[in-house]
Amino acid sequence: MSDTAERTSASVGGPPGGPTGRGFSQGFLRRSAVGAVQQREATVFVVVLLLIIYFGFISSVGRATFFTKLDLINVSQIAGPIIIIACGEVFLLICGEIDLSVGFTYTLAPFMMHYLIDFYGVPAILAIILSLVMGLVVGWVNGFLTVTVGLPSFVATLGTGFALQGIMLITSHAEQSAIPVSVQGIGHWIGTYAWAEIGWAVFFAIILHLVLRRTRWGLHTIAVGGNQLGAQEAGVNAAKIKYGNFMLTATLGAFVGLQVAFQASVIDPSSGGYQPMFYSIAAAVIGGTAMLGGSGTIIGAFLGSVMLAVLTDGFNVIGVSANPLPLIFGVAILLAMAANVQFAKLRDRGRGL
Amino acid sequence: MTAVTPDGQEAVAAPGEEVLRVEHISKRFGAVIALQDINLRLARGEVLALLGDNGAGKSTLMKILCGFQQPDGGRILLNGQEVTINSVDHARELGIDVVYQDLALVNQLSVYHNMFLKREIIRWPFLANKQMRRIAREHLDELGVDIPSVDVDVAKLSGGQRQAIAVARAVFTDAKILLLDEPLAAMGAKEAAMILDLVRDLKQRGDVSVIIIAHNYGQVLEISDRINLLQHGEITFDKPSKDTSVTELNEIVIDEYRRALAERRKAEGKTA
Numbered sequence: 001m002s003d004t005a006e007r008t009s010a011s012v013g014g015p016p017g018g019p020t021g022r023g024f025s026q027g028f029l030r031r032s033a034v035g036a037v038q039q040r041e042a043t044v045f046v047v048v049l050l051l052i053i054y055f056g057f058i059s060s061v062g063r064a065t066f067f068t069k070l071d072l073i074n075v076s077q078i079a080g081p082i083i084i085i086a087c088g089e090v091f092l093l094i095c096g097e098i099d100l101s102v103g104f105t106y107t108l109a110p111f112m113m114h115y116l117i118d119f120y121g122v123p124a125i126l127a128i129i130l131s132l133v134m135g136l137v138v139g140w141v142n143g144f145l146t147v148t149v150g151l152p153s154f155v156a157t158l159g160t161g162f163a164l165q166g167i168m169l170i171t172s173h174a175e176q177s178a179i180p181v182s183v184q185g186i187g188h189w190i191g192t193y194a195w196a197e198i199g200w201a202v203f204f205a206i207i208l209h210l211v212l213r214r215t216r217w218g219l220h221t222i223a224v225g226g227n228q229l230g231a232q233e234a235g236v237n238a239a240k241i242k243y244g245n246f247m248l249t250a251t252l253g254a255f256v257g258l259q260v261a262f263q264a265s266v267i268d269p270s271s272g273g274y275q276p277m278f279y280s281i282a283a284a285v286i287g288g289t290a291m292l293g294g295s296g297t298i299i300g301a302f303l304g305s306v307m308l309a310v311l312t313d314g315f316n317v318i319g320v321s322a323n324p325l326p327l328i329f330g331v332a333i334l335l336a337m338a339a340n341v342q343f344a345k346l347r348d349r350g351r352g353l
Numbered sequence: 354m355t356a357v358t359p360d361g362q363e364a365v366a367a368p369g370e371e372v373l374r375v376e377h378i379s380k381r382f383g384a385v386i387a388l389q390d391i392n393l394r395l396a397r398g399e400v401l402a403l404l405g406d407n408g409a410g411k412s413t414l415m416k417i418l419c420g421f422q423q424p425d426g427g428r429i430l431l432n433g434q435e436v437t438i439n440s441v442d443h444a445r446e447l448g449i450d451v452v453y454q455d456l457a458l459v460n461q462l463s464v465y466h467n468m469f470l471k472r473e474i475i476r477w478p479f480l481a482n483k484q485m486r487r488i489a490r491e492h493l494d495e496l497g498v499d500i501p502s503v504d505v506d507v508a509k510l511s512g513g514q515r516q517a518i519a520v521a522r523a524v525f526t527d528a529k530i531l532l533l534d535e536p537l538a539a540m541g542a543k544e545a546a547m548i549l550d551l552v553r554d555l556k557q558r559g560d561v562s563v564i565i566i567a568h569n570y571g572q573v574l575e576i577s578d579r580i581n582l583l584q585h586g587e588i589t590f591d592k593p594s595k596d597t598s599v600t601e602l603n604e605i606v607i608d609e610y611r612r613a614l615a616e617r618r619k620a621e622g623k624t625a
Binding site: 214215216220226227231234294295 | 459475
C-alpha cells in the first residue's frame with residue numbers, strides 16, 4: 001500500500017511539462033489512483049485469505065474443523081446477513097446518510113410476518129411480502145425525517161430504531177414465537193437451507209454492484225454524496241435518491257430479519273438490534289466506503305463482511321475465548337478509517353495538479 | 354483560437370435578433386431590495402458582460418434567469434414570447450443554462466459522467482458508458498477543451514479545466530443562453546485564458562448567447578460585445594464594449610461610491 005502512496009504522490013508532485021508530459025503524468029496518476037482503489041479491495045481480500053489460512057492451520061493442529069464443510073457453512077451464515085445489510089448501508093453512506101435503525105427493522109420483520117399469519121390469517125407469501133413492505137415504510141419514514149424534516153440521519157434513525165424496538169417489545173411482550181407452519185416451506189428457500197444466506201447475499205451483492213456501478217441510480221447516488229448542491233443544480237433529484245436508498249436499506253434489513261428467523265427456527269426479540277447494523281457499517285468502512293459520502297464499493301463491503309465473519313468464526317473454531325474479538329474489530333475499523341483519510345489527502349493533493 | 358486585435362476587429366459584425374428581454378424585473382428579500390427595475394436585452398450570439406460590485410444584485414438576477422428564484426414583478430421574454438421560468442429544469446428546457454461559481458461538477462465522477470449527469474444515455478438497464486465517453490471526447494475536442502482523458506475523475510483536474518468542462522457541459526446540453534457566474538474568480542492567468550478562449554469559440558459558433566457575471570472589467574471587456582453595469586439593483590450603464598474602457602467603468606463605480614458616501618454624510622448631518 002505504501003508503494004502506491006509513494007507512486008501517486010510522486011506523479012502528483014511531478015512537473016506539468018508540455019502536452020505529452022502532461023498526458024503521461026495524468027494517465028499515470030489515473031492508473032495509480034485506480035490501482036489504489038483496487039488495491040484497497042485487494043488488501044481486504046488478502047487479509048481474508050491470511051485469516052482463513054491462519055485459522056485453518058491452527059485448527060488443523062487442534063480440532064480440525066475450520067476447513068470442513070460444516071464450518072464453511074457457519075462462516076457463510078454469519079457473513080450473509082452482514083453482506084446484505086452492508087450493501088444497503090453502502091448506498092446510504094455513499095449518498096451521505098446512514099441508517100442506525102436497520103437492526104430493529106430486522107427484529108420486527110419476522111414478528112410482523114408472525115402476526116399477519118397467526119392473528120390475521122394472511123397467506124404465507126403475502127405475509128412475507130407485507131413484512132418487506134413494512135421495511136419499505138420504515139425506510140420511507142427515515143427518508144421523511146432526514147430529507148423532508150431535515151434531521152441528521154444519525155439522529156433520525158437512532159430515534160426510529162428505538163421506536164421500532166419499542167413496537168416490537170410491546171406487540172411481542174418480549175417473548176419468542178415459533179415460525180408459523182404455513183410459511184416454513186418458503187422459509188427453507190429464504191433462510192433455512194444451509195447455503196441460503198450466502199446464496200442470497202451473493203445474489204444481492206451482484207445485483208446491487210451492477211446498480212451502483214452501471215446504472216443511473218448508482219451514478220446519481222455517488223453524485224448526491226459527492227456534491228449534493230451541484231448534483232441538484234444539474235437536475236438530480238437528491239431527495240428521491242435518499243428516500244430510495246433508505247427504503248432499500250430498511251427492506252434489506254427486513255429480509256435479513258426473516259432469513260435469520262427461518263435459520264434459527266424461532267422468532268426472537270433479542271436477535272438483530274445494534275450488532276448486525278454496526279457489523280455491516282464496519283464491513284462497509286473496512287471495504288473502503290467513505291463515511292462522508294461520494295465513494296464506496298459493494299465488493300469492498302462484501303469482503304469486509306467476510307473478514308468479520310471469518311474472524312468471528314475463526315476464534316470459535318480454534319477454541320480461544322471470543323473476548324478479544326471486539327478489540328480486533330475495533331483495531332481493524334480504525335486502520336481502515338485511517339487508510340481512508342490518507343487516501344482522501346492524496347486525492348486532494350492530486351487536485352492541485 | 355481567434356486572434357484578438359486591440360481595436361476589437363473580431364467583434365461580431367451584425368448583431369443577431371433578440372433572444373432574451375427582461376423588463377422591469379424586481380425582487381426583494383424582506384426589507385432588502387435586491388433588484389428594483391431591471392431592463393436587459395440579449396441578442397443571438399452576443400456576449401454580454403454584467404458587471405457590478407458585491408451586493409449589486411448580479412447573483413439574484415442570475416438566479417431569476419435560471420429559474421432558481423421567481424421575480425416579484427416584471428416579465429421575461431424569450432424569443433419575443435413572455436415566459437415564466439418555474440424551475441432550473443424548466444429554464445434548461447427553454448435553453449437557459451447556468452454555470453455557477455460553486456461548480457455543479459461532482460469530483461468523484463469521471464469527466465464524461467459529469468458531462469452526462471442527469472442526461473445519461475441508457476442502454477436499459479445500464480449506462481451506455483462507451484457511447485457517452487466517445488461523445489464527450491468529441492464534444493470537448495470540438496470546443497478545444499484540453500484535458501488528457503475523459504475517464505479521469507474531475508477531482509484530478511485544475512480549477513480552469515473544471516470550469517471549462519462545466520461550460521462545455523452547458524453548451525453540450527443545447528443551452529442557447531449561457532449564464533456564467535464569475536467564471537474567472539480565483540483563477541490564474543493561464544486558466545483564465547483557457548476560459549476566455551472557450552467563450553471566444555462559443556461566440557464564433559454564433560448560436561449561443563452568453564451573459565458573463567464578473568468583477569474584473571479588464572478580462573471581460575476584451576471578449577464581451579456589450580457591458581451592463583448593475584448598481585443597487587438597477588442597470589445604470591449599457592454600452593458596447595468597444596465604446597468604453599476600464600478607466601470609464603472604474604470612474605463610474607468610484608464616483609457612485611463617493612456620491613453615496615456624501616449623501617450618507619449629509620443624512621447623518623441632518624439627523625445629528
